[in-house]
Amino acid sequence: MSVLSVRDLVVEYRGDGVNRVVDGVSFDIAAGKTVAVVGESGSGKSTISQAVMGLLGKSAVIDGGQIVFTDPADNAQMDLAALPRDGEEMRRIRGNRIAMIFQEPMTSLSPLHTIGDQIGEAGRLHSGMDKDEARAATQEMLALVQFPDPKRAVDQYPFELSGGLRQRAMIAMAMMCRPALLIADEPTTALDVTIQAEILKLLRDVQGELGMSILLITHDFGVVANVADEVVVIYQGRVMERGSSQTIFGNPSHPYLKALLHAVPTFDMDERLEPIRPIKPSLEAFGAPCQVVRGEPLVRVDNLSKRFHLKKGGLFGKPNVLTAVDQVSFDVMGGECLGLVGESGSGKTTVALSILRAHLPSDGTISIRGGDGEWHDVSALEGEALLAYRRRMQLVFQDPFSSLNPRMSINEIIREPLTIHGIGTMDERDAKVRELMGLVGLDPKFLRRYPHSLSGGQRQRVGIARALALRPDVLVCDEPVSALDVSVQAQVLNLLADLRDELGLTYLFVSHNLAVVDYLADRIAVMCRGRLVELGPTRDVIDNAQHPYTKALLAAVPDANLDRPLDFDKLSAGRVSRPSEWPEPYRLPPGATPVMVKVSEGHFVCRPGDAPQLKDAA
């Protein structure tokens, strides 16, 4: 018996013209099962979930089809597509029999109400609980989603909780009335991998306990492979392929699905990613490759520490200091891609920004080897020397939407670095901008357009073109693909790989996604809580991880492969990112000096417990 049965659903947005976003979609969700709806952004997958919940916007119209919901409690059937969206019947189902959790745990809870208030509200509304009953039920639910201290959490506000805990609170809210169906719209996309694994485990546990069905909306095949019983692949509002996970992963038949699966970076892949829409960069437009000595150190980070002073702790209290980076040392070799990996708050972005001299180090030095082979201390650079350094170091940002000025045309955006550094005449700059567009595989006709009319992937390529305008030696990429769809991600990753191979560019590639780093990086540096914990050639770090934190990170990456499911039992509930709780000899109490111990050639791990024979040879 199916809890939800979607039949030939058609949803149109009627604003300036009619836009059919969901076009004849059908699927069923059986009781107690998980169905994943997979697709790129803009495929209409979120619109389907909104249609089920009656949360479609005003301009959206259900133009055909049925959404039949059968409540397993009393076998009552109703067509949700036919109910008025804000009518009483719909509201009685919403949050009661069908509940939903969202992508952004940071913004999906009201910051002004305690989480107890927000969670208990559903119980007061649907189950007629009074204040005390709701409070007790809320605590029970918080315990179910494994909140560390449910009694205290009831009176806490969302901003006092971490992202993972907020998502747990969201799940508790959805579970409050023990719904028959849970809709999870990208529930783990905004979370770190280790937390993502925990939330996936939690969803599975809760499902087992309450016996509900789950409709999972996601773009991540790794997540799908680990939780879904059935998969529906959506492209431009239509179902491309539908079937059990075994069929979808074992024997995909539709070309779109095959292409999508090929575009996902996984561990140990030797072949090149195949983007769904390949681009043709004209790499010769860069001119002569970078003049750096390959394999020789180019940037040296020596014992770098960065402390931030937070809000003063009152008149006499001591100032609140956050050590974002703590005694980190490594070299970036010429022509290599060094992947810098860690969870949010690990200090990886601070390191990257320090190298760009956006921050001055609190301790330690960053130096760069000049064309003359001499080392220059970056924080001592001034005037013309600093400008020259800026030309050698460029940044590609994470968010392609906010990193381009919406009031500048693409031409102005790519041209700006040339203008700032006074390079070339007007005509030369024009020509250069056109070359750069070709270099990233963009049609020069985009030059007159503004960022809002470009897709995420196109914008990110504009960002790369802008970074390449000054012919830098080093490109610092701060999570350059984390905001992009898998298909576009492959496009950008291939572009970056080509640029490095052909032009001898050096990358510092900051990412939380080990599979992406694995695809691109020659060496990997793993950071946790401001410390560097492991550093080595990519294959050594991935296949022969030493540090417990690295191992945990690797174990938490969901693989789009049914044969390698996540080992949920091994998850350690966040303890793994606390240096003082690592087992000996890795334990690193606050204030201790991290000591890098050599494992094999070029592979070092932070193991202060062992006798420090070798001190940070990296």
Add this chain to the structure above:
Amino acid sequence: MLPYVLRRTAGMVPTLLIISFLIFLIIELPPGDYLSNQIEQLRAQGEAASVAKLEFLRQEFALDRPFFERYAVWLGAWPGPNGFDGLIQGNWGWSFEFEKPVGEVVSGTLLLTVVLNFATILFVYIVSFPIGIYSATRQYSWGDYGFTFVGYLGLATPNFLLGLILLFLMNEYFGVSVGGLMAPQFIGEPMSLDKFLSILSHLIVPTLVIGTAGTAAMIRRLRANLLDELHRQYVTTARAKGLSERKVVLKYPLRMALNPFIADIGNLIPSLVSGSVIVSVVLNLPTVGPILLAALQSQDQYLAGFILLFVAVLTLIGMLVSDLLLAVLDPRIRLGKQAAA
């Protein structure tokens, strides 16, 4: 919380000192003072006897002393002709124009000013909130357009003109006497039910007139604030819980949209005192605005200085109140410090 209130209150003292100095400096910027202007006038008319009396008054009020000394005497931080006798000691000064102590001149009008302004603020909030919420939740509906149009009319109409029209209408159809804050026969009478009702009926027009512009502005602001909040994710969460639209809006986005209005309480006070001067003159309202205007024109400095300082005190108290309210209503402000740690 208590240490915070005490710290903020203590912080008001230096602020007030600086404000009082600035007020005094600006009032004294035009050459001469009330008395020396009178003396000039009398000299021109050849009345030497009165001149002697005014010269005596100048000494009496320390107007013959240097600037900083005059300021300190006014403040009560420096011995004047009668020892320490200034604002600190509770002597609000002397009005030359009215030939009465400042306290007596303003005591009646201040109360009425506060009553009128309070009524206006209440009117603004009561009218603009429902309309603002309606306009935001039904954006681009006929109702929204209608209120927007009326609101712009309210913004664009000169207040005194509206006042005159309303006065005429009230007199024509309801028999309310023109101008003033009560019917003429009650002036000077002790408070009675009839007098109270008369005051109430006379409050209607000034409240409407002073309030309309503020209401229109407030509707636009609330609508804009609320529109920003209505598309936030947490609103969808609340809807997904099954709350009715009405409960959703009132509990979540409205509360978020309120912050700017609470933060505004302190700023409202000075604009309400000084912003309604023209209306008060036109409607013949005995509020403090016209008195302040006259005092500034005739360089009746202690009167003007006291009124300005009074407004400053009200503003500072308003700011304190709005900060405390914000902390009570917004846990992020109350707990933000600990959360950041």
